[in-house]
Amino acid sequence: MSTAVVVEAPGQHRLVPHEPRRPAAGEALVRVHAVGICGSDREVYQGNRPEGYVRYPLTPGHEWSGTVTAVGDGAPASLVGRKVVGEGFRNCQVCDRCHAGETTLCTAGYEETGFTRPGAMAPTLTLPARLLHPLPDGADLTAAALLEPAACIAAAALKARAVPGERVAVVGTGTLGMFAVQFLKAASPAELLVVGTQDDREALSRRFGATDFRTKDRPLPDDCDVVIETAGSADAARTAAGLLRRGGRLVLTGIPAPGADGLDPTGLVVRQLEVHTVFGAPPDAWAHTVRMFGAGLLDPLPLVTHELPLAAFPDAIELVGSGDPKVGKVLLRP
Numbered sequence: 001m002s003t004a005v006v007v008e009a010p011g012q013h014r015l016v017p018h019e020p021r022r023p024a025a026g027e028a029l030v031r032v033h034a035v036g037i038c039g040s041d042r043e044v045y046q047g048n049r050p051e052g053y054v055r056y057p058l059t060p061g062h063e064w065s066g067t068v069t070a071v072g073d074g075a076p077a078s079l080v081g082r083k084v085v086g087e088g089f090r091n092c093q094v095c096d097r098c099h100a101g102e103t104t105l106c107t108a109g110y111e112e113t114g115f116t117r118p119g120a121m122a123p124t125l126t127l128p129a130r131l132l133h134p135l136p137d138g139a140d141l142t143a144a145a146l147l148e149p150a151a152c153i154a155a156a157a158l159k160a161r162a163v164p165g166e167r168v169a170v171v172g173t174g175t176l177g178m179f180a181v182q183f184l185k186a187a188s189p190a191e192l193l194v195v196g197t198q199d200d201r202e203a204l205s206r207r208f209g210a211t212d213f214r215t216k217d218r219p220l221p222d223d224c225d226v227v228i229e230t231a232g233s234a235d236a237a238r239t240a241a242g243l244l245r246r247g248g249r250l251v252l253t254g255i256p257a258p259g260a261d262g263l264d265p266t267g268l269v270v271r272q273l274e275v276h277t278v279f280g281a282p283p284d285a286w287a288h289t290v291r292m293f294g295a296g297l298l299d300p301l302p303l304v305t306h307e308l309p310l311a312a313f314p315d316a317i318e319l320v321g322s323g324d325p326k327v328g329k330v331l332l333r334p
Helices: 037-048 147-160 177-184 199-207 232-243 263-270 283-294 310-320
Strands: 003-009 012-017 027-037 062-073 083-088 124-128 132-134 168-173 193-195 212-215 224-229 244-252 272-277 304-309 331-333
Touching: 003 232, 003 310, 012 310, 027 310, 037 310, 062 147, 062 168, 147 177, 147 224, 147 244, 147 272, 147 283, 168 177, 168 232, 177 193, 177 199, 193 199, 199 212, 199 304, 212 244, 224 232, 232 244, 232 283, 310 331
Parallel strands: 168 193, 168 224, 193 212, 224 244, 244 272, 304 331
Antiparallel strands: 003 012, 027 062, 027 124, 027 331, 062 083, 083 132
16 A cells, blocks of 8 residues: 655654545646655654645645656646656745746745645645656766755855855755756856865765865865855855955855854945845756756765665655765665
């Protein structure tokens, strides 16, 4: 019998029988190949996600890849049989922000696959076909399961506007950090520095294109043109800002714990830093990610360290929170 993960409430989950939901008008039914676990899924399970950004009971799973098996009326029949990934944000499509392409700022309120709507920790997922991004026929679906975090970093890279010859840096060496290295490498920087808390990711950083790697306790430059922060701590944000020249561009993608001390506003103003933030990925970032992946400019597979069956959901959650440097991206296979 096919089963899906359901988190009934913080700390409570069970496997339940799964029946595919027939796609309604404009929807598509996807057979899930793999689904990733990230810190946000751990927040859902532990009950640490901010109020309004989760709805129980819930089938989690916002990082996924799969193949379309059916579509509803009005959805393109050409999608059937295609390998796909999909946007998570369920935007209204009619507010000013949606019309501007800023779907993650939809004024109708927050709705996202795997947080407030059923996610991909199940054999199938039914969602609006407009959210799907078809992949090349030969795409590796295991690698493609990581394109959701890659799309979030694509949003950061687009906001950073790095141009060839600039000095760029990444703070953080997790999955997001390693994607940031790859996106910035594609911009042909003069220098690409990665800053981490320990040196276990130096080899992988250099493999993806870093020209320098330093732990944050070593002397760091202060003349970077662009810095993308991915570590999700107030300390990382301050480190990232300190790397920049006057007038440099900073993009923050991590979410520190509530109440954390932030950046010094005086320093931001007198140094005239340009600061952007990212929460999720709008359609242009998804399209950019899929193009990069199809062109062979993104290599997600080296980030995958564990693949487990869906029934091992609690083990996967523990792995993600273990702090073990040998644990990278954990995937579940329905």
